[in-house]
Amino acid sequence: MDEIKILISGDKAVSVQMGEEISLEVNRRVLMLRAEMDRNPIPGVTETMPTYASLMVHYNPEVIRYRDLCKEIKVRAAAMQPLPEGEKRIVEVPVCYGGEYGPDLELCAKLEKTTPEEIIRKHSQHDYYVYMLGFAPGHPYAARFAEPYSFKRRETARVMIPGRSVVVQQNLSDLIPFDQPCGWNIIGQTPCDICNYKKEDPFLVHAGEWIRHRPVTPEEYQEIRARVEEGTWERTIIS
Amino acid sequence: MGILVKEPGIFTTVQDGGRVGFQQYGVTPSGPMDERAFAQANLLVGNLEGTEELEMTFSGGRYLFEEAAVIALTGADMKPTVNGEPIPMYRAVSIAAGQELVLGFAVNGCRTYMAVTGGLEVTPVMGSKATLAGKHLGGIDGRKIMAGDNIGLTASVPALKDQAKRVFSRTSYPRKEITLRVVPGPQNNGFSREEYRKFFWYGAEITNECDRQGCRLQRKEPVRHIGDGNIISDGIAFGSIQIPPNGQPIIMMADRQTVGGYPKIGTVISVDLPLLAQARPGMKVRFVEVGIELAQELYLREKQTRKQIAERWGNA
Numbered sequence: 295m296d297e298i299k300i301l302i303s304g305d306k307a308v309s310v311q312m313g314e315e316i317s318l319e320v321n322r323r324v325l326m327l328r329a330e331m332d333r334n335p336i337p338g339v340t341e342t343m344p345t346y347a348s349l350m351v352h353y354n355p356e357v358i359r360y361r362d363l364c365k366e367i368k369v370r371a372a373a374m375q376p377l378p379e380g381e382k383r384i385v386e387v388p389v390c391y392g393g394e395y396g397p398d399l400e401l402c403a404k405l406e407k408t409t410p411e412e413i414i415r416k417h418s419q420h421d422y423y424v425y426m427l428g429f430a431p432g433h434p435y436a437a438r439f440a441e442p443y444s445f446k447r448r449e450t451a452r453v454m455i456p457g458r459s460v461v462v463q464q465n466l467s468d469l470i471p472f473d474q475p476c477g478w479n480i481i482g483q484t485p486c487d488i489c490n491y492k493k494e495d496p497f498l499v500h501a502g503e504w505i506r507h508r509p510v511t512p513e514e515y516q517e518i519r520a521r522v523e524e525g526t527w528e529r530t531i532i533s
Numbered sequence: 534m535g536i537l538v539k540e541p542g543i544f545t546t547v548q549d550g551g552r553v554g555f556q557q558y559g560v561t562p563s564g565p566m567d568e569r570a571f572a573q574a575n576l577l578v579g580n581l582e583g584t585e586e587l588e589m590t591f592s593g594g595r596y597l598f599e600e601a602a603v604i605a606l607t608g609a610d611m612k613p614t615v616n617g618e619p620i621p622m623y624r625a626v627s628i629a630a631g632q633e634l635v636l637g638f639a640v641n642g643c644r645t646y647m648a649v650t651g652g653l654e655v656t657p658v659m660g661s662k663a664t665l666a667g668k669h670l671g672g673i674d675g676r677k678i679m680a681g682d683n684i685g686l687t688a689s690v691p692a693l694k695d696q697a698k699r700v701f702s703r704t705s706y707p708r709k710e711i712t713l714r715v716v717p718g719p720q721n722n723g724f725s726r727e728e729y730r731k732f733f734w735y736g737a738e739i740t741n742e743c744d745r746q747g748c749r750l751q752r753k754e755p756v757r758h759i760g761d762g763n764i765i766s767d768g769i770a771f772g773s774i775q776i777p778p779n780g781q782p783i784i785m786m787a788d789r790q791t792v793g794g795y796p797k798i799g800t801v802i803s804v805d806l807p808l809l810a811q812a813r814p815g816m817k818v819r820f821v822e823v824g825i826e827l828a829q830e831l832y833l834r835e836k837q838t839r840k841q842i843a844e845r846w847g848n849a
Contacts, residue, residue, distance in 0.1 A: 301719030303770040304800030305828040309719045316765055343556040343768050345792050350556070350768025355829040356836055427559040428766070428792035431668055435766070435792075472668055491658050491670060497558050 298327075298371050300364050301348075305355055310367055311348040316437075320347045321425050325502050326374040327367075334373070336366045344501050345426045346435070384421055384504040386530040387469065389460050390515035391417075391482040396460070398448075398479035405445040413481060414509055416441045422467050422505040432471045432489030432497040436505050439465070451477030458483050460507070467505070469498065485510075485519035486529065498529060506532060534599045535654065535685040538678050542594035542636065547653060547672040547684075548787075550583025552661035556768070556791045563663035563671065566745060566787050566810035567644050568803070570608035570704065572839055574648035577605035577625045577699045579848045582839075584652040585662040587678070589645045593636020598628045599683075601691040603650040607701070609642030609811060625650075625699035627692050642706040642811035651688030665788055667746065699846060710736070710817040711808045713801045715774065716828050720764060720796035724776075728757050732798055736819040737782060743814055745788040747775075750818060755780020758796060766794040772801035784809060802828040804835055 299311040310327060313320030324344045331342055331351075338357030343350040353363055391414045392399040403410045422436035429435075442465035452475065455461070459470040461478035470476060471488040488498045499505055510518065521527035548571070551564030565571035565588055575584050593611040606613055606622045613620050613636045620626050620634075622645075628634060636645065655662040655672060664672025673682055693699065721729060737750035762778030769775070773785040775795040784801060785793075786809075801809060802823060812818070 302716055302800070302825055303719050303768065303797070304716055304772050305803050305825060305832055307768065307770045309767050311767075314765070341554045341556055343791060345767045346765050348765075348767045350770075352556070352770075355832055359829055360825045426766075426792065427557065429559060429790050431555075431558060431560040431670065433559050491675075496659075501557065 298368070300367060302360070303350070305360075307350060307352045308360070308363065308367070309348045309350050310371075313347050316346045316425065318423060321423075322377060323374070324349050326377055327371055329377065330370045330374045331367075334370060336363065336370070338363070345428065382504060382533065383502075384506050384532040385499050386506050386508050386532055387484050387486060387498070388510040388515070388518055389418070389482040389484050389507045390510050390512055393512070395512070395515070396480050396482035399481045402443065402445060402462070402479050402481055406443055413443070416443065417462065417467065417481065418507045418509050422507075424499050424501055424503050424505060426501045427497065427499075430471050430474060430489075432499075434469055434499050434505065436467055436469075436499075437465050438467070445479070447477040448479060451475055455480060456483070458486070458488060460484055467507075469505075482507075483515070485515045485522055486527070487522055535683050536602075536649075537597040537599055538680055538682040538684065539595035539597055539633070541678045541680055541682070542589045542592045544590040545594060545678045546588050546664035546666060547585050547655050547662055547678070548588045548664060549585035549662045551787075552659055552663055552665075552671065555659050559791050560659065560668075560670070561665065561789055561791050562771075562787070563661070563665045563745075564787050565646065567608055567646070567807040569807040569835070570644070570811075571646050573623070573701050574605045574607040574646040576839060576842055576846070576848065577607070577623070577701065578603050578648045578650040579625075579693055579699075579846065580648055580650065580652060581849060584648065585655060586649075586653075587647040589636065589647070591643050592638045593645055596634045598630060598632050598634065600686060600689045601630050602628050602686055603690050603693050603696070604628055604634070605648050605699070606636075606645055607648075608645040608704075609639035609706070610703075611636035611639050611645045623701040623703045625693055625696050627696070629691075641708070642704075643813055644810055649686055650690040650693065651686060654685030654687055667788060694847070706811045707808070708816070710819065711812050712819045712821055713805045713809060714823045714828070715799035715801055715820045716825050717799045717822060718797070719767070721798050723758055723760060723764070723796035724756065724798060725759060729798070732756055733820050733822055736817050739812055739814050739816050739818060741814045745786055747786050747789060748784045748809060750782045750784065752781060756782065756798070762796065763794050764796050766792045769793050769797070770800055772803070772806050773797045774799050774801065786810070802831065804828075804831045
């Protein structure tokens with residue numbers, strides 16, 4: 295097992311590096327450390343945040359100082375347990391591809407020298423793993439592990455793209471919670487709220503879950519959207 | 534009842550101690566830019582630490598008090614008046630029902646805090662009243678305040694016991710240059726020894742792109758990376774100094790994004806962040822390296838002093 299590295303992020307946080315690559319294995323170690331810190335909390339730690347390869351630990355130096363915190367974190371790292379197996383949580387995310395919903399679908403097909411149908415197949419047939427949430431509330435950083443697209447970002451970023459856009463490059467796919475600038479290609483839109491502060495759990499997906507994109511027609515998109523707005527739509531978990 | 538906003542100022546938001554526990558979902562804590570002025574205002578009016586206040590940026594606005602209140606103004610000097618008469622900052626002041634508070638443009642510093650005894654009636658979202666305007670979260674309908682907003686008061690307190698004793702000496706902010714102490718890391722090893730030294734030898738200038746999210750700096754000579762200027766995205770703290778591939782530093786502030794893919798050469802220490810929060814575009818920034826132990830010692834001392842003041846004034 296790799297040695298963990300505790301990096302100083304100012305006087306109130308440390309970044310605990312569990313590896314130096316983006317991989318399922320390293321990310322699971324990040325989640326294992328978090329689970330251990332939840333099970334055996336360190337007084338003074340105010341919150342933890344998993345990222346690709348490190349766990350950000352925010353703490354109050356009035357309660358625990360840097361050196362003692364490092365010791366405590368190392369104790370937790372040594373006691374980490376494998377995460378329970380067989381609990382692959384897949385969140386189904388309906389997506390309406392192409393047209394006004396995904397203005398770049400045709401372009402992506404051209405870049406990939408294939409058909410829009412093939413772009414959709416690759417996007418909806420493979421599950422995407424959510425490494426972390428970040429950048430904006432509820433914004434997943436997700437990746438698939440087979441048949442990556444070859445195209446990367448657009449040459450120039452758009453100043454603003456609509457919330458609920460589904461954007462892609464290579465093996466990555468993000469769900470955009472709110473209107474924001476973006477340099478990736480938009481292949482579709484989901485009728486689901488990716489972040490809705492009014493809900494008890496505001497977030498559509500969470501770190502460590504998987505996303506399965508389900509192609510829907512514009513009619514079904516409108517139907518689901520109406521239910522989302524009524525507050526009667528619930529996310530589907532496939533396990 | 535409460536406070537009727539007649540003019541809102543350029544960018545005024547409700548901020549409290551910040552939203553804790555949601556960074557794992559991509560929700561940044563927000564909270565005050567100048568934590569020191571914010572804490573002083575709450576101490577002056579007898580509030581608990583972290584009680585919500587108004588944070589006004591560059592200009593203040595006009596506020597009609599529809600009920601009596603005790604307020605305190607700290608931070609940038611916006612020449613406050615009540616019904617046309619100047620009132621002091623850094624002091625607990627009684628406002629009578631029907632009086633109008635007017636604040637102009639900041640003449641020293643750029644952010645002013647207004648605390649009201651008891652706090653403001655704002656619905657918390659995810660356990661906090663702090664506004665994250667860019668993501669429509671918290672505060673008044675997830676936005677900066679607007680003319681016509683009516684902000685309720687949790688209590689209507691006309692005066693405090695020993696109110697005259699509730700005074701701080703006013704803070705005078707530098708006008709040309711600030712010095713920020715920096716703890717190295719987490720990615721200081723992404724820079725050669727020479728580039729790292731140069732980061733501290735040569736200062737930088739604050740650009741116009743400076744807001745609650747981050748403060749972009751301009752250096753004559755960009756900071757050069759050993760690699761391509763990208764890392765595996767990891768967590769960002771208040772005060773993290775990102776160096777993007779173009780070599781121009783960005784210091785991440787209260788509304789920062791939670792994760793980022795640029796190397797962070799160091800982090801501004803907590804007790805120096807207020808200086809940056811009050812600094813204006815065009816000012817020079819110099820950096821001085823300090824160790825984590827000193828940074829935490831300074832923070833603890835400041836918190837200790839605040840606790841003693843709270844006890845002396847009989848704050849709850």
